[in-house]
Amino acid sequence: MKRRTREAIAGYIFALPIILTVLIFTIYPIFAAFYYSFTDYNPLNARNLETKINPQEALEFHLGVFQTDVSSVDEIKDYFDLLSFIKYDVGVNLDENKEKIVLENFDSEKLLKDFVEGKLNKEMKLSKFMSEYLKSGAKYFKRYIPNFLGLENFKKMLNDQYFRISLFNAFFYTVIVVPVQTFLALVLAVAANSKIKGVKFFKLTFFIPSITSSAAISMIFWMIYSKPGILNRFLGYFGFQPIAWLENPNTALPAIMIMNIWTTAGYFMVTFLAGLQDIPKSIYEAARIDGATPGKIFWKIILPLLKPQILFVATMGTIGCMQVFDQIYFLIKNMRNITISFYIYKNAFEYGNMGYASALSLVLFVIILSLTFIQRKLVKETY
Amino acid sequence: MKKAFLVILTILIVSMAFSVTTITISGWPGNPDEEAAIKAAVDEFNAKHSDIQINWEPIPGNYLETLKTRISAGTAPDIFYVDVYFFEELAGKNVLLPLDIFIKKDNFDLNAYFEPLVEAFKYNGRVYGIAKDFSTLALYYNKEIFDKYGVPYPTNEDTWFDLLDKALQLKRKGFETPLVLAADFNRVIPFILGAGGKLVDDNLNTALDMPASRFGIKFYIDMVTKYKVAVEPQQVGAGWIGEALGKEKVALAMTGPWTLGFLKGSYPDVYKKIGVVEMPSLIKKSTMVYTVSWSINRSTPYKNEAWEVLKYLVTRGQEIFVERAGVLASRKDIAAKDTDPIKTPFYKGAEYAHPWRVPTPTGIFSVANDQINSRLKDLFYGKITLDEALKQIKENYLDWVSGK
Numbered sequence: 001m002k003r004r005t006r007e008a009i010a011g012y013i014f015a016l017p018i019i020l021t022v023l024i025f026t027i028y029p030i031f032a033a034f035y036y037s038f039t040d041y042n043p044l045n046a047r048n049l050e051t052k053i054n055p056q057e058a059l060e061f062h063l064g065v066f067q068t069d070v071s072s073v074d075e076i077k078d079y080f081d082l083l084s085f086i087k088y089d090v091g092v093n094l095d096e097n098k099e100k101i102v103l104e105n106f107d108s109e110k111l112l113k114d115f116v117e118g119k120l121n122k123e124m125k126l127s128k129f130m131s132e133y134l135k136s137g138a139k140y141f142k143r144y145i146p147n148f149l150g151l152e153n154f155k156k157m158l159n160d161q162y163f164r165i166s167l168f169n170a171f172f173y174t175v176i177v178v179p180v181q182t183f184l185a186l187v188l189a190v191a192a193n194s195k196i197k198g199v200k201f202f203k204l205t206f207f208i209p210s211i212t213s214s215a216a217i218s219m220i221f222w223m224i225y226s227k228p229g230i231l232n233r234f235l236g237y238f239g240f241q242p243i244a245w246l247e248n249p250n251t252a253l254p255a256i257m258i259m260n261i262w263t264t265a266g267y268f269m270v271t272f273l274a275g276l277q278d279i280p281k282s283i284y285e286a287a288r289i290d291g292a293t294p295g296k297i298f299w300k301i302i303l304p305l306l307k308p309q310i311l312f313v314a315t316m317g318t319i320g321c322m323q324v325f326d327q328i329y330f331l332i333k334n335m336r337n338i339t340i341s342f343y344i345y346k347n348a349f350e351y352g353n354m355g356y357a358s359a360l361s362l363v364l365f366v367i368i369l370s371l372t373f374i375q376r377k378l379v380k381e382t383y
Numbered sequence: 384m385k386k387a388f389l390v391i392l393t394i395l396i397v398s399m400a401f402s403v404t405t406i407t408i409s410g411w412p413g414n415p416d417e418e419a420a421i422k423a424a425v426d427e428f429n430a431k432h433s434d435i436q437i438n439w440e441p442i443p444g445n446y447l448e449t450l451k452t453r454i455s456a457g458t459a460p461d462i463f464y465v466d467v468y469f470f471e472e473l474a475g476k477n478v479l480l481p482l483d484i485f486i487k488k489d490n491f492d493l494n495a496y497f498e499p500l501v502e503a504f505k506y507n508g509r510v511y512g513i514a515k516d517f518s519t520l521a522l523y524y525n526k527e528i529f530d531k532y533g534v535p536y537p538t539n540e541d542t543w544f545d546l547l548d549k550a551l552q553l554k555r556k557g558f559e560t561p562l563v564l565a566a567d568f569n570r571v572i573p574f575i576l577g578a579g580g581k582l583v584d585d586n587l588n589t590a591l592d593m594p595a596s597r598f599g600i601k602f603y604i605d606m607v608t609k610y611k612v613a614v615e616p617q618q619v620g621a622g623w624i625g626e627a628l629g630k631e632k633v634a635l636a637m638t639g640p641w642t643l644g645f646l647k648g649s650y651p652d653v654y655k656k657i658g659v660v661e662m663p664s665l666i667k668k669s670t671m672v673y674t675v676s677w678s679i680n681r682s683t684p685y686k687n688e689a690w691e692v693l694k695y696l697v698t699r700g701q702e703i704f705v706e707r708a709g710v711l712a713s714r715k716d717i718a719a720k721d722t723d724p725i726k727t728p729f730y731k732g733a734e735y736a737h738p739w740r741v742p743t744p745t746g747i748f749s750v751a752n753d754q755i756n757s758r759l760k761d762l763f764y765g766k767i768t769l770d771e772a773l774k775q776i777k778e779n780y781l782d783w784v785s786g787k
Contacts, residue, residue, distance in 0.1 A: 043451055043454070043455030044476040045455075046455040047454065047456075047457045047478075047682055048477060048478075052684070061481075061484050061487075084507075087477075088477075088481070088507050088509060091681060092477070093476060093477055156787070227619065228620035247618070248764065334757065335756070335760075336760070349445070350448065351747070351786075352472065353786075356787075
């Protein structure tokens with residue numbers, strides 16, 4: 001073997017753990033989700049055909065007699081109901097198509113004959129049982145293959161009220177949060193970059209929320225926003241009536257937006273700070289000598305030179321906002337205020353509609369992709 | 384010498400591993416009392432059996448989601464809790480083991496359990512689980528608040544209008560938030576059934592728009608919007624009904640026996656002031672029963688052992704559980720021994736209670752439940768009218784329960 005090939009092989013072996021991790025946990029799920037979005041995949045069906053049964057016991061229970069008491073097929077034939085036997089006693093999940101296959105191809109006679117002869121008293125997998133007694137069509141019972149629905153999942157979205165509501169909420173959330181948090185982060189960064197006293201303290205205070213777990217922050221804000229909470233008490237001094245901010249469908253989402261802006265502004269401030277450090281001091285000096293006011297310096301120097309960071313923050317912010325989940329999960333109890341990723345979660349894990357959830361996430365993926373694309377078109381990357 | 388010792392040790396461990404069957408049982412973790420009770424029950428079983436050992440492995444948070452995921456991955460526990468609320472969905476998908484064969488072989492007596500609780504875990508005429516305990520709703524009231532404002536206590540014979548009258552009296556006399564209500568469909572069901580209404584018709588379509596059902600829902604909503612005697616727990620800064628009661632923000636609440644344990648633990652002073660009576664009635668008495676079964680995973684390799692464990696859990700295990708955790712027994716003989724007077728209204732409720740399970744063609748009710756709850760919330764906030772809500776429910780109901 002050539003030295004180079006040997007080296008390449010060794011290299012790949014060293015990189016193998018990460019290659020496998022990426023393949024198994026990133027690449028495969030993406031393709032799987034893409035595939036499932038065209039099917040009616042239900043996780044509860046996944047292990048169905050792997051289950052083991054004892055056909056004799058199932059049949060004994062179905063017929064209500066013990067095998068030892070039966071001497072001929074004729075005695076039991078009339079008590080045998082194929083579909084209910086397969087569905088409930090054997091326990092194969094059948095949809096309409098599969099019911100048809102079973103009705104047409106199942107060899108009941110052979111089964112009953114084997115039962116009388118005592119051949120059934122052994123544990124076997126459902127897939128094996130079906131392949132043994134189906135004259136044809138056994139391939140549909142080998143393992144769980146979800147039905148291919150084509151575009152049906154996507155068509156369903158058009159009439160799904162909560163798809164519209166949750167997508168609208170996610171957009172609304174993004175449209176408000178991204179510009180505000182970007183601008184706020186920028187202002188904070190400029191302030192933190194100036195030479196005032198205690199600047200380290202401010203930097204730290206602004207950054208702490210973004211390293212605190214969102215569950216903890218949600219709890220704190222739950223207390224702030226609750227009806228007897230601080231916010232209402234404060235507003236009470238000005239004569240406002242108390243509102244349950246998170247329960248009222250009109251105020252719940254804005255309340256969460258404010259919380260999120262507060263949380264993430266500090267995080268993005270660090271990005272801007274890094275950008276600010278890159279701006280050469282000589283430019284400020286030149287501007288000041290030319291008599292530029294601080295406002296002018298901000299708009300004409302800082303802003304243009306921070307373009308790449310602004311693009312980065314806006315993109316990451318958009319992605320994060322379109323996918324906002326944890327705060328909604330912790331704080332929102334009303335279906336009117338949910339966002340799309342929470343709705344995906346609900347469909348996948350509560351409603352058992354993994355296929356529909358995959359389709360929803362595919363749509364979300366396309367939306368985020370195109371938003372990012374538009375942003376990149378609007379703000380040209382300079383390097 | 385060292386080597387020989389190691390070999391013997393290995394053989395010992397291997398042989399032990401082969402002769403003992405470990406049955407993993409799972410549910411959601413309870414409060415500390417419940418955890419201690421279940422551990423005591425498990426320890427007692429393990430001490431008596433050398434061939435079968437139980438391993439209690441609770442699933443914290445998002446129980447159903449985790450369970451479903453583990454079922455689909457083939458790593459679900461051998462025996463687990465099944466709440467009657469999602470029982471139909473699991474039974475319909477054949478992930479639970481029918482117990483009829485075992486019951487027949489062992490002559491296990493199902494009549495020893497309260498009938499509504501046995502019926503609650505039947506699907507297509509097969510038994511898929513045995514109730515581990517149950518909870519019914521009853522009316523809690525804070526005696527101190529009633530005394531302070533000079534309003535008579537609620538009684539077991541009260542009708543809805545007595546409840547409303549007493550709440551209105553409290554309100555008139557200056558107690559602003561007499562009653563706490565949740566915008567939850569299952570809490571409205573006693574009112575629907577109490578007015579003579581039905582949840583579903585014979586074709587399993589919704590019957591919420593029937594005049595009697597509508598009347599029940601209307602009364603529930605009116606207490607919030609029209610008479611303004613009821614608030615949601617969040618309105619008084621509480622996470623749930625029990626907390627509102629514990630913080631003494633409300634004088635009346637309809638909730639289950641779990642609130643007793645909560646108050647005892649977190650608000651012991653308030654617990655002493657609490658009285659409990661049966662739910663108010665209208666045409667007939669009605670309440671909800673929430674129950675959870677022990678069910679066996681259909682794909683467990685140890686069916687017989689699992690059945691032995693399950694049998695223990697619902698007999699002697701339940702006895703320990705009732706003694707130590709204060710839950711209500713689903714077995715009549717254990718219930719008869721349970722003489723705590725504060726539990727009486729809950730046991731009484733079991734006679735006329737409706738299980739928290741809405742039959743649907745596919746066994747899936749969670750979508751419809753969310754949709755109905757969302758409309759209840761809108762009704763609480765006056766965003767839509769009752770007729771609009773019922774119309775929307777009627778129009779979309781079959782879609783919601785289709786499981787697609």
